[in-house]
Every structure is written in C-alpha cells, then in structure tokens.
Amino acid sequence: MQMTLKHITAGSAILASLLFFSCDFKQSGSTSTQTQSKQQLPTPVFNADSAYHYIDTQVAFGPRVPNTAEHAACAKYLAGELKRFGADVIVQEADVVAYDNTVLKAKNIIGQYNLDKKKRVMLCAHWDTRPFADYDKDPEKRNTPIDGANDGASGVGVLLEIARQIQKSQPNIGIDIIFFDAEDYGQPAHINLPEKQHTWALGSQYWGKNPHTPNYRAQYGILLDMVGAPDAYFYYEQHSMNYDPGLVRYVWDIAHELGYGYHFKKDNGGWITDDHVYVTEYRNFPCIDIIQYSPDAQHGFGDYWHTHDDTMDNINKGTLKAVGQTVLEVIYRED
Numbered sequence: 001m002q003m004t005l006k007h008i009t010a011g012s013a014i015l016a017s018l019l020f021f022s023c024d025f026k027q028s029g030s031t032s033t034q035t036q037s038k039q040q041l042p043t044p045v046f047n048a049d050s051a052y053h054y055i056d057t058q059v060a061f062g063p064r065v066p067n068t069a070e071h072a073a074c075a076k077y078l079a080g081e082l083k084r085f086g087a088d089v090i091v092q093e094a095d096v097v098a099y100d101n102t103v104l105k106a107k108n109i110i111g112q113y114n115l116d117k118k119k120r121v122m123l124c125a126h127w128d129t130r131p132f133a134d135y136d137k138d139p140e141k142r143n144t145p146i147d148g149a150n151d152g153a154s155g156v157g158v159l160l161e162i163a164r165q166i167q168k169s170q171p172n173i174g175i176d177i178i179f180f181d182a183e184d185y186g187q188p189a190h191i192n193l194p195e196k197q198h199t200w201a202l203g204s205q206y207w208g209k210n211p212h213t214p215n216y217r218a219q220y221g222i223l224l225d226m227v228g229a230p231d232a233y234f235y236y237e238q239h240s241m242n243y244d245p246g247l248v249r250y251v252w253d254i255a256h257e258l259g260y261g262y263h264f265k266k267d268n269g270g271w272i273t274d275d276h277v278y279v280t281e282y283r284n285f286p287c288i289d290i291i292q293y294s295p296d297a298q299h300g301f302g303d304y305w306h307t308h309d310d311t312m313d314n315i316n317k318g319t320l321k322a323v324g325q326t327v328l329e330v331i332y333r334e335d
Helices: 010-018 046-059 069-084 149-168 202-209 240-245 245-257 276-285 317-332
Strands: 088-097 103-115 120-126 174-180 218-224 234-236 264-269 289-293
Touching: 046 069, 046 149, 046 317, 069 088, 069 103, 069 149, 088 202, 103 149, 103 202, 120 149, 120 202, 120 276, 120 317, 149 174, 149 317, 174 202, 202 276, 218 240, 218 276, 218 317, 234 240, 234 245, 240 245, 240 276, 240 289, 245 264, 245 289, 245 317, 276 289
Parallel strands: 120 174, 120 218, 218 289, 234 264
Antiparallel strands: 088 103, 103 174
C-alpha cells in the first residue's frame, strides 16, 4: 500500500464524486451480543492464538514474493486452509505486469460461504510480501525481500480465523474472503525512477476487472491491512470515508462498544492507496480499509514498515483480537 500524497488523483476525483454510498447501518449500541433478536445469531469468539499461528505459518514459508517457490507454497497452504474451513475455493491465476515490466504469476485466493445467499459481504487482505526493503535503515538490505509479518500476513491470519469460525457457525449472509496477490510490488522508494501510476494492488486491479463471479457485487467490503502490531491505531482512512462514511463509523462504533476504542480512533487518518480503492472503483460497491496509521511517522506507518524489522516480533495477540472480534461482530449482526 502507499500513502497518497495528494488528496485524490485527478482521475479518481470524478469517480469519487459518483461513488458515495449510503448504507442504512443501525447504531451499533442498539443491539448487544447478550440480547439477540430472533434473526441475529450469537457472534463467535475470535481466537487470537489461532490467528497468531496462521501468521507465523505464513512467515515460516519465507518472503511470499510472486514468481518464487515460497510464494507458490504459501498459495497452496492458504487455499488448503480455506477448504479445510469449509469454503468453496477458487484460485484465480493471472499474469500482471509490475512497474519494471516483470510479468508476475499472481494468484488471488477466494473462499466463498453461503453461495445461496444474495446478500454478501466481502472480507479481504493481501497475502504477498514486499520484494524489497526500500525503507530499511541499512542500504545494503534494501534490495532484498521482507518477512511481511504485519504487512500482509496479519490480515490474512485474522481472516483465516474468521473462516474457521464461519465453518462452525454460519452467518445469515454470504461471505466472500479474498486474499489478493501482488499488492506490495509497487514502485520502490529507494530507487530514483520516473513516477508511474497504479503499480500497487495489481491483484485487486485484475480481480476488479475480472471478478470470480460475473457481475459480482457485495453489500460492502472490509479490507484488513497491517492489523497485528502492538499499539496499532486504526483511524478513519479517507478513501473509505469518501466511499461510505456511515459504514466506517458503524464499524468503529462496534469496536468501541466491544471495548477496543484504544485501537480504533475516531479521527481522520490518511488517504491510502490500497486494495479497497480498486475494489470500490471497479466493482461499484463500498470497500473500507482497517489499516494501521501512524500520524507522526514520515510515511504514515510503523517504523518497521517495508524493512527487515517486519517480523513476528511485531505481532500482538491483543491487536489481532480487537480487529478480528470487531469484524466478526459486524458480519454476525447482518440479517
């Protein structure tokens, strides 16, 4: 993902004016998990230990950079886990072209639940890792790939645990879990190259133009990115607020109701180019981003971002619990 320096690029400014969605979300405080309506199902308990294990397993493969053996092995693992958790799985293979014209053999991994339900919610994260550590303090290490424990693996780990819970107790709606590939192959910052547009989120760009189901549309989507670090703060991401401020505030209200206000800050964050931008613009439904944001950092993210310090040392079970339980609560309140 990339922090957008300008508020909105010229092309997306017109689109953004057309892509304001108004979903009728109820106030999260109006219904508690203790007092269920007849339609609302009990929300499962998110297990942070399980999510941590799924993250650790991904990292153990090594950097998951497209066109590598580690990438292929992890793709097989992720598809297998979704199948194990009862999903109908599609592996969407695509040739996408990177900033340097490298052809990447990308794999978007999709797990579908409740295929008979017309009302659907999409949950997504990217599973690939950065092929270079362009912000590492050591210049000698900047051209080597990173572990990506937080940046990539954390969101996938949370969604695998959500998939495990869905298998045990199906929600009232259809759920589509998508692990997007080639998100982090964007133009490097440590090499002086002419600026090139749309080099990030290549997997979601491809999927947006070629969805796994013709004319695919969900009620809304939630993207998880960098959701595992200790003391991670999640602000209102500004593209998300432009797409559907009601949905953003609804999710943050639920997080506060559950006691996770420490992590979910009801304040404006940055404009971040991430998979949710292409999901929304190509598929024409709102997708919001739950992503760590550090206002005091030069690039807007943690100091280990896009460095070799993005290891399992930066994964905290308390943060995983806050994000995972919030997302579970959101989808199990749907009827």
